[in-house]
Each structure stands twice: as C-alpha cells, then as structure tokens.
Amino acid sequence: GAVVSQxxxxxxxxxxxxxxxxxxxxxFQATTMFWYRQFPKQSLMLxxxxxxxxxxxxxxxxxxxxxxxxxASLTLSTLTVTSAHPEDSSFYICSVHVTDTQYFGPGTxxxxx
Amino acid sequence: xxxVTQMEGPVTLSEEAFLTINCTYTATGYPSLFWYVQYPGEGxxxxxxxxxxxxxxxxxxxEATYRKExxxxxxxxxxxxxxxxxxxxxxxxxxDDKIIFGKGTRLHILP
Numbered sequence: 333g334a335v336v337s338q339x340x341x342x343x344x345x346x347x348x349x350x351x352x353x354x355x356x357x358x359x360f361q362a363t364t365m366f367w368y369r370q371f372p373k374q375s376l377m378l379x380x381x382x383x384x385x386x387x388x389x390x391x392x393x394x395x396x397x398x399x400x401x402x403x404a405s406l407t408l409s410t411l412t413v414t415s416a417h418p419e420d421s422s423f424y425i426c427s428v429h430v431t432d433t434q435y436f437g438p439g440t441x442x443x444x445x
Numbered sequence: 446x447x448x449v450t451q452m453e454g455p456v457t458l459s460e461e462a463f464l465t466i467n468c469t470y471t472a473t474g475y476p477s478l479f480w481y482v483q484y485p486g487e488g489x490x491x492x493x494x495x496x497x498x499x500x501x502x503x504x505x506x507x508e509a510t511y512r513k514e515x516x517x518x519x520x521x522x523x524x525x526x527x528x529x530x531x532x533x534x535x536x537x538x539x540x541d542d543k544i545i546f547g548k549g550t551r552l553h554i555l556p
Contacts, residue, residue: 366544381543
C-alpha cells in the first residue's frame with residue numbers, strides 16, 4: 333500500500349507561535365490529501381481536504397485562517413497551525429486516498445505550552 | 446448525515462477468547478466500510494474493508510461482513526492474541542472519499 337510520512341513526529345511550542353506539519357506521499361502522487369485531528373482517547377475528526385493546485389476544503393467548524401493548508405505538489409501537503417494555543421494541542425494525522433482505500437501517516441503530536 | 450457507532454470500550458479478554466466488536470452505520474447511498482487498527486504508538490492501519498453488501502473483509506484472522514439489512518459491520522476474531530491489543534476504529538466512506546470514523550474501541554488482551 334501507499335506509504336505516507338509526516339514530519340515532525342512530535343513538536344512542542346510556545347503559545348502564540350506557528351507550527352508547520354508536513355505530510356508526504358512517498359510512492360504515490362496524490363491530488364487529494366486529508367487532514368485529521370485526534371484528541372486523546374477519541375476518534376479522528378476530519379479537518380480539511382487538501383487539493384493540489386487549489387484551495388483546501390474545510391469541514392464545518394474548522395477555522396481556515398488558523399489551520400492553513402498548502403498542497404504544494406503531488407507528494408506534499410502542509411498544515412500550519414497559526415498562533416497556536418494550548419487548546420490546539422492534539423494529534424494531527426494526514427492521509428492519502430488510493431483506489432478506495434486511505435493510507436494514513438503516523439501522525440504528529442503537537443503540544444502547545 | 447453519515448455516522449458510525451461502535452461499542453464502547455475498553456474491552457478486556459483473555460488470550461484465545463472470541464472477539465466481537467459491534468459497529469453500525471448510518472449513511473446515504475452505499476458506502477464502503479472499513480476497520481482500522483491503531484497499535485500503541487503507531488499510526489492507523491487498514492485492517493480490512495468491504496465495498497458492497499454481503500462482502501466479507503478479512504485479514505490476520507479478523508473478519509467483518511457488510512450487512513445492509515442491519516446496517517452493520519461487526520468485527521470478529523475466533524481466537525485473539527496479546528498482540529491484538531490496540532484501538533479498533535470502524536469507518537465508512539461515501540462517494541466524496543471522506544472517511545467518517547467511529548469513536549474507537551480499545552482492546553486489551555491478557556496473557
């Protein structure tokens with residue numbers, strides 16, 4: 333199956349700073365990638381759909397100005413959490429859709445102090 | 446709207462016990478159904494899937510059958526192992542390729 337990587341795997345930052353998370357599809361060109369958020373012991377919640385060459389599509393309730401998504405190429409999507417606050421602390425996961433199956437990255441744990 | 450409901454955990458079983466994790470769904474149209482597994486410290490992995498009614502997905506001794514009449518996709522395994530300890534997520538996907546997850550069921554297998 334498709335291999336998806338994320339970088340960094342974990343990050344700690346101060347409140348008010350911005351953090352960029354990268355998602356790479358290592359062996360498949362992806363016009364679409366998905367970004368999820370997972371709170372401790374809870375399910376994954378879809379945040380947005382990242383579209384190569386066009387604007388991301390955000391789910392209801394997700395602030396597009398706070399969670400900036402850039403799908404720069406067919407193998408790279410980035411999520412930037414701007415002006416992070418402690419409530420943004422979470423596990424962020426990206427996925428790539430390949431032939432009716434989604435392959436997930438290992439996730440990035442963000443802790444905002 | 447689309448939704449997935451799965452049994453609350455945690456579920457604790459002894460090794461070699463029979464496992465069932467219930468999952469029901471609500472969806473428009475004919476979704477594809479999935480079970481994903483998340484081992485401690487790792488990312489989500491696809492365990493099995495079924496794309497149409499009466500399909501049976503299977504992998505690593507786990508099985509689930511797509512039951513349209515009961516809108517269910519229960520996960521079963523005849524004899525669990527300690528290494529099966531993980532969190533299991535039932536999920537569906539409709540034509541828009543968005544995955545809707547259940548809340549997850551944490552499984553503990555005791556030796």
